[in-house]
Amino acid sequence: MIRTVSAVFVLLTTSAVMAEEARQLDAHEHGVGQLDIAFEQGKIAMVLHAPGADIVGFEYAAQSSEDRAKVDAAVATLARPLDLFSLPASAGCSVVEASASLESEAAQDDHDQAAHKDEGHAHDHAEADHKEEDQSHAKEHGHEDHAEQAGHTEFHAEYLLECADPTQATLIAFGYFEAFANARELEVQVISERGASAFEVERDAPTLDLRSLF
Ligand SMILES: [Zn+2]
Known part of the structure; x- marks a missing residue:
C-alpha cells in the first residue's frame, strides 16, 4: 500500500515538475497557482505550485531582512497543509510529510x-x-x-496526509486564500480511483466539493 502511494506521490511530483517546466519564465499567471491532489488507500498526496507574487507579493530575490522574513514566514505557513487545505474533522487526517521551498528561475534560464x-x-x-x-x-x-x-519565482510544496476515514475527506476549505492575500485562484487536479478531474477554486468561493469522486 505504501509503495503504491509513493508511486502516486512520485508521479504527482514528476508531473508537477513537468508542469513547472511548462510554466517557465513568463508562463505563469500571477494570482493563479496549481494544486495536484492524489487520493489513494487512505492517503492523500498534494503538490502545490504558486507564483511568488501570490505568496509574498514579489518575485525578485529577497535581499532585505524584511523580504527574507516574508519568505521564511511563507515557507512556514506552506508547511502546514491542514491550515491551507482543511478537511472535515470526521476524515481524521494528519500530516505525514510536508515540505515547502522557494524556487527561483535562475537555474532554468x-x-x-x-x-x-x-x-x-x-x-x-x-x-x-x-x-x-x-x-x-x-x-x-x-x-x-x-x-x-x-525573474519569476514560484513556491513549491509537497504534502502527504494520512486519513482514518478518507471517504469523509470530501470537502476542502481553502484557508490558502486567507493566508495569501494576492492569490486569486488555484487550478486543482484531483486523481482518485475514479480517474483525474480538474477544478478551479477561486477566492470568492474557496471550497471544493469532491463528493462526486467518492
Ligand atoms: Zn511571476
Whole structure:
C-alpha cells in the first residue's frame, strides 16, 4: 500500500515538475497557482505550485531582512497543509510529510534561452520589457537583465496526509486564500480511483466539493 502511494506521490511530483517546466519564465499567471491532489488507500498526496507574487507579493530575490522574513514566514505557513487545505474533522487526517521551498528561475534560464533561441523570443522579450533601454543592448544581455531584475519565482510544496476515514475527506476549505492575500485562484487536479478531474477554486468561493469522486 505504501509503495503504491509513493508511486502516486512520485508521479504527482514528476508531473508537477513537468508542469513547472511548462510554466517557465513568463508562463505563469500571477494570482493563479496549481494544486495536484492524489487520493489513494487512505492517503492523500498534494503538490502545490504558486507564483511568488501570490505568496509574498514579489518575485525578485529577497535581499532585505524584511523580504527574507516574508519568505521564511511563507515557507512556514506552506508547511502546514491542514491550515491551507482543511478537511472535515470526521476524515481524521494528519500530516505525514510536508515540505515547502522557494524556487527561483535562475537555474532554468539557460533552458528557456535554448528552447526559444530560434523563435526570436529573446528579442521580443527584450523589446517588450526593456523599451527604455539602449537599443544596442544585445539580445542575450537583455534576457539576462530580465532574469536578474524581473525573474519569476514560484513556491513549491509537497504534502502527504494520512486519513482514518478518507471517504469523509470530501470537502476542502481553502484557508490558502486567507493566508495569501494576492492569490486569486488555484487550478486543482484531483486523481482518485475514479480517474483525474480538474477544478478551479477561486477566492470568492474557496471550497471544493469532491463528493462526486467518492
Ligand atoms: Zn511571476
